[in-house]
Amino acid sequence: EPEVTQTPSHQVTQMGQEVILRCVPISNHLYFYWYRQILGQKVEFLVSFYNNEISEKSEIFDDQFSVERPDGSNFTLKIRSTKLEDSAMYFCASRGGEESPLHFGNGTRLTVT
Amino acid sequence: QKEVEQNSGPLSVPEGAIASLNCTYSDRVSQSFFWYRQYSGKSPELIMSIYSNGDKEDGRFTAQLNKASQYVSLLIRDSQPSDSATYLCAVTPPGRRALTFGSGTRLQVQP
Numbered sequence: 001e002p003e004v005t006q007t008p009s010h011q012v013t014q015m016g017q018e019v020i021l022r023c024v025p026i027s028n029h030l031y032f033y034w035y036r037q038i039l040g041q042k043v044e045f046l047v048s049f050y051n052n053e054i055s056e057k058s059e060i061f062d063d064q065f066s067v068e069r070p071d072g073s074n075f076t077l078k079i080r081s082t083k084l085e086d087s088a089m090y091f092c093a094s095r096g097g098e099e100s101p102l103h104f105g106n107g108t109r110l111t112v113t
Numbered sequence: 114q115k116e117v118e119q120n121s122g123p124l125s126v127p128e129g130a131i132a133s134l135n136c137t138y139s140d141r142v143s144q145s146f147f148w149y150r151q152y153s154g155k156s157p158e159l160i161m162s163i164y165s166n167g168d169k170e171d172g173r174f175t176a177q178l179n180k181a182s183q184y185v186s187l188l189i190r191d192s193q194p195s196d197s198a199t200y201l202c203a204v205t206p207p208g209r210r211a212l213t214f215g216s217g218t219r220l221q222v223q224p
Contacts, residue, residue, distance in 0.1 A: 033211060035214075041216075042216040043151075043157060043214040045211045045213065048210050048211050055210055056209060056210055091156055098210060099144065099145045099164065099205065100162075101147055101159045101162045102147075102157075102159070103159065105156060106155070107155075107156045
């Protein structure tokens with residue numbers, strides 16, 4: 001069964017550094033998402049991406065965040081200058097249709113020190 | 114008012130019993146509803162999707178949707194210790210593409 005792939009599984013970075021989290025969505029899916037989950041808290045929406053542009057973003061997704069689909073397979077989340085409070089599990093997800101279920105990757109655990 | 118509300122639990126049931134998990138949502142015209150299971154430290158895993166009023170069964174799982182009451186539930190029959198996890202309810206609010214998640218209900222199935 002096709003799956004969403006995320007790399008790396010764990011990223012440790014120092015405060016103020018830039019990080020790029022990488023995702024390969026399921027190949028025939030059209031809608032791509034980033035969510036995050038701070039330890040012990042709920043899964044929170046960050047941004048959705050469709051037709052090569054951001055279709056929706058949350059208040060969390062400020063100017064420090066950006067997304068890109070640099071080629072036909074990868075989907076990346078960049079955090080320009082990480083803060084301690086960015087420490088969380090970041091999940092990439094994709095779906096084939098607008099009402100279809102989201103399929104999640106295994107996540108990247110980001111630790112900012 | 115939270116968009117999607119769940120009792121955080123833990124909900125403890127004996128092995129073999131029926132576990133009943135509940136979720137309410139705030140926007141009456143929400144259209145699509147999902148249940149995910151999340152083991153500690155892992156990603157959400159889809160269990161069921163439901164789009165219309167009534168029941169939908171898949172193996173040991175039954176999702177129930179009542180749009181008039183803004184209520185969606187998940188029944189797990191013959192609960193197993195491996196079902197012990199956090200169950201997340203997710204809703205697509207109208208006019209949006211992103212799913213909004215509840216905080217989840219932790220289920221413990223006692224052997």
